[in-house]
Amino acid sequence: MKFRKVLFRILLVIVTFLGVTFAGLNYTLYSICHGPSETARDLFVSTILETGALQFLASWYFSEEEILAITNRNAMSQTTEDVDPNLIVIKSTEEGPGGSSDELEEEFDFDENGIAIIEMTGRAYMAKMMVIKDPSKVKLSTIYPWSDMNHSKNGVTLEELVKKTNAVAGINGGEYFSEGNWGGRPKGVTVCEGQIQYNDPKKGDVMVGFNEDNILVIKDVGGMTAKQVEEVIKSERIRDAVSFKDEENGDSNHFTKLIINGNAREISGNGSGANPRTAIGQRSDGTVLMLVTDGRGASGHLGATAADLLSIMEEYGAVNAANLDGGSSSAMYYKDTYEMTSVTLYYSTSSWKLPTGFVVMGKEAE
16 A cells, blocks of 8 residues: 555646656747747747657748748749859879968868868857868768568668778768668668669759769759669769658758759748758869757757758858758767767767768778
């Protein structure tokens, strides 16, 4: 009898705690959604709509018409412009492509691997930019052959993708089937060392990767058949690539293209919500820019918006730049250390399970 009373009291305390916590959270969210700040309201809705599991929260506080109005105020204009490879001129030396000018060496403190790490902070994020002098060093690492749809094979961490190819650095790659965080199969298109490893383009897919001339290619493939994609990969000599979504669903906004041929994509408001992000870009001299930001509560940060990514990539001279898979997938790894990790407690010192990642070969791999 005494045990039952104790158990009842414990359960009562737990239920009370959960009730108070839920009520407090609900009051906070309601205050944000219906408070005087339109900026805070728009940022909350745009951010929530970009998450996988919490999108329903927006519909708790707003009608479909209100949500659509908010996303329209924070959206990105559509663009069909393709990369002009003639705008990228990669200097060559006796050591191969990626030779740098004195100005580049002065701008970035490259190490023995031709890599520089730059830390930066914004209004609601902390980020690190990995600058790679030689674009030929950027490759794609995958877990191919893929698992079947019964999830018989899990993805691996970013660290494992880097070490699998004897690389020294890397960031997460393209979109993938993420249910249960098994990460064993990509979506869209995947090309590794010229081999097509996955080819199932869907509406909105944009292929992001490098051709055999080490030029970053950002190309719409969502309206193509698998056969047409195969022809593009062959004709444009794509060596390594993944894909991500670029489409407006009405109540959500997924974006890939950021800068094409020096033209920053037009946006309204923040262009998106604030979340952890991963982006890749290339300067006119071929230098590759890899950017990863935190968010979703990490260090008290919400994350970066599309406007933030555009601003950073423009500041560092990107002629072409694209957003990759973000959220809890965002991660950066270099020299046996996670420079940036996902934001969940369980993966605070690792990364989510991934099927693909862009990696950077080191000096020893030459």
